[in-house]
Amino acid sequence: MPAKHRKQASQEQPESDDVVQVAPHNVSVSQGQNFFKVYVNNTEIGFTPWDIRLTLSEILGGDRAGIHVEKLGMLVMSPLHAKALLKALDTALSKYEGRFGKIELDRVEAQISGPSPGTTPQ
Structure with missing residues (x-):
């Protein structure tokens, strides 16, 4: 499956006021095969000396027995x-x-x- 590519030159304006251009040079952006989009309304944060970990989850609702939270994934990044x-x-x-x-x-x-x-x- 071919990746989608987009080149953005530094003199071009971002597509929206909400997009912040962070590099003063040409950047090639592609969407990987494992690209995903997930909705979260709950995040747990942990860390080690080497990284920060965000556990992404969704609170699905609750009843008298308690609240049900479904963990969806984890983002791990450098400090x-x-x-x-x-x-x-x-x-x-x-x-x-x-x-x-x-x-x-x-x-x-x-x-x-x-x-x-x-x-x-x-």
Whole structure:
């Protein structure tokens, strides 16, 4: 199966405002045979002295017996790449919030965990 290739010259504009060009030279991008797309709504993070590990999973729902989480895969990367990813995610989320409004993580976390003991829900 032939890989799809796309060349992007440094003087060309990115296809979208959401794409950040990171290299000042020509880059050839191809989609590998094992390319995958997966939806996750839960991530566990672990590390060793040599790498950072992101276990990707999806919370499928719950009942009185508990919550069912399906682990889908793991991303393993160097600490250097993890730091670069953190910076790229921060940039992307800032642009997202600039366009769509602030992400209210504290409010969602409070809804998930419920009221703290001794407090009254609002």
